[in-house]
Amino acid sequence: MALAFESEKTMFEIYRDPMYSGRYRVVYFTELNDHNREVEFNHALRGEHYFDGFLRNYGKDEAKRVISNLLDRLNMGERIPEDEIKNTLAPYMA
Numbered sequence: 001m002a003l004a005f006e007s008e009k010t011m012f013e014i015y016r017d018p019m020y021s022g023r024y025r026v027v028y029f030t031e032l033n034d035h036n037r038e039v040e041f042n043h044a045l046r047g048e049h050y051f052d053g054f055l056r057n058y059g060k061d062e063a064k065r066v067i068s069n070l071l072d073r074l075n076m077g078e079r080i081p082e083d084e085i086k087n088t089l090a091p092y093m094a
Contacts (some may be wrong), residue, residue, distance in 0.1 A: 009054040009094040014067065014085075015047030016074075024050065024074040026067050050074075051085050054094040063092035 011029040016022065027044045055063045066088060074080060 008057045010057060010060055011052075011054050012067070013044055013052040014050045014071070014074075015044055016050060017043060017047050019043075019046050024071050026071060028064075051082060053089065055089075055092050056094045059092055063089065066092065 010031060012026055013029070014024060014026050016024050025043070025047070027040050029040075029044075032040055070080060070085060070088065
């Protein structure tokens with residue numbers, strides 16, 4: 001597998017938002033723009049870190065669907081160990 005260049009990766013974080021909804025959320029840091037960067041950074045900083053990493057841009061849309069499914073499970077109360085998340089996302093990680 002070839003290594004990805006910095007510009008070919010998307011940095012993300014899964015966190016729990018304790019301030020507003022208590023729900024798990026994801027932020028894709030490298031996709032933020034000037035209009036939403038500060039707000040999303042602040043939400044993530046206030047949140048409880050759960051998992052983070054870099055996705056390869058090739059296959060990123062499928063990775064986002066996988067992350068969305070993980071968030072659905074977490075928000076329904078399921079406890080998902082970090083190793084399971086890591087293994088589930090391994091094919092998409094940079």
